[in-house]
Amino acid sequence: LGVELTSGIDVYVDDEAIELELDELIVEPLLFLSIGQFWLVAVVLIQMMEQYLMLVCSRQGATGTAAWK
Known part of the structure; x- marks a missing residue:
């Protein structure tokens, strides 16, 4: 299992890649937080x-x- 937290989150389960696009939902609002x-x-x-x-x-x-990573 590999998780990468750079641009969105890529989750690898049994060699199947599940891409979770969290940039617009979570990452951008976090820029305004401390x-x-x-x-x-x-x-x-x-x-x-x-x-x-x-x-x-x-x-x-x-x-x-x-x-x-």
Whole structure:
């Protein structure tokens, strides 16, 4: 599993790429937040993504760890 947080989020599950375009929805509003608020929201988003990936992997019967670039 590979997650990239540069332009949108690319989630790779079993060699299938699921692209989540979050630029317009989340990234642009974050530019108006302070650094502390930005990191708080970023940590929450990362935890949500981890929970989602764990749920997907558990449903597919696969076990894996997320690799952060």
